[in-house]
Amino acid sequence: MARKDEYYNKAKQQGYRSRAAYKLQQLDEMEDLLSDGDRVVDLGAAPGGWLQVATERVGTGAVVGVDLQRIDPIEGVETIKGDMTDEQTREEIVERVGEADVVLSDMAPNMTGEYSLDQARSVHLARQAFETACALLRPGGDFVVKVFEGRDLDTLRDDMEAEFEYVRTTSPAASRKESSEVYLIAKGFLTAPVEEGETLTVEIEGVGSEGDGIATVEGFTIFVPDTDEGETVEIEIEDVKPRFGFAKRRD
Template sequence: MARKDHYYNKSKQEGYRARSAYKLQQLDEEANLMDEGDTVIDLGAAPGGWLQVAKEKVGDSGTVVGVDLQRIDELDGVETIRGDMTEEKTREKVHETVGSADVVLSDMAPNMTGEYSLDHARSVYLARQAFETALEMLDSGGDFVAKVFQGPDLDDLRADVEDEFEYVRTMSPEASRDESSEVYLVARGYLTAPVEAGDTLEVTIKNVGSEGDGIAKVEGYTLFVPSTEAGETVEIRVEEVKPRFGFAQRID
């Protein structure tokens, strides 16, 4: 049986609105994107297969919001917004609904023309729109997933995403059709630190952690600095930045 037939039939048997539901299931199984209680925004959510999977993952304590220009039939426990995320009024409505998110998803794809270079470029444009939305909506440490067609502009897009997240993978779930050129950029750990790797600054060590490293605060962000003592004011260079804390070395 052809793989596309398998997932199409499976979706009908299991009550999913689209075979693409299995793509998100497989991405989540591999990357552990969604947890109980999370807030998830799904861009280009119609007909709702990804919304169904997201709701299963976050449970009753979580929040799932789907956004699409097309109408999405009602789903129990899921909020839907009809609109274009490139428009301010739609973004404001999403903000009013959820405030911020733990995960932003996008399975958006362009209307296919059959001209590969054009379809690729349009898919990159849509992924960038989703990326900009993620930067606006995600909490620190949040995750982002976007579909894009393979091609020459993919590397630049991935590099831009890598600048904003702790790490990024390019993934191809089993449920994607054999003939498809689609891949998914899966970005974990949105970085919202007030410092960047390579920054030099002067800090005061507030206390010493259980591992013996000094702890400094920069606008509420924690930096671990080895070979320092509480009360010292030292010059440091930031070595590594994670969503909620970073590492530095003293250089004075």
């Protein structure tokens, strides 16, 4: 039995709206994306296979699907008919879920049969989803997006890596063998007011349990070894996490 038949038939038997439901299941198993209580936004969600999986896995959380097309009702899921790039649509999403823990996008462009054009459109869609995710995610949140392999994919990934702790490129078993689609899984959304390599002058406001000095920049905590409370020092940012960073003193 061909893989596409296996997942198509399995979806019919198990009541999923698309074979793509198994892709999200497998991506979740790879990277632990969905947890009980999570607030999830699915961009381009029709017909709703990913919404079904998401609502099964977040339990007491909230799931919102966004699409220009109408999505038939799914128990426990809210849907918004609108353009994900529209500010009014984003505001409505925030009203429904607040900050999102996870943003998903399995969107693909309308296919023309000309691969270079279809691939470019897929990257454009993925970038729109990425920009939307950055507007919706909480610090430390995760993002998953589908894109076709080819031109500008590395640039998109580089841009995503600047906003997340790490980004992985993968292809779940449920993807068709002949497909050029891959998924970028971005973990740990960064909202720090500082960047790696940046230098600045800070005051050491205290000392942590490990003996490192503690400074804050716009409420963001930075640990600085070899410093004492009350010192004013020049530092260079070495590593940035969603809620804190590490730096070395330069003076």
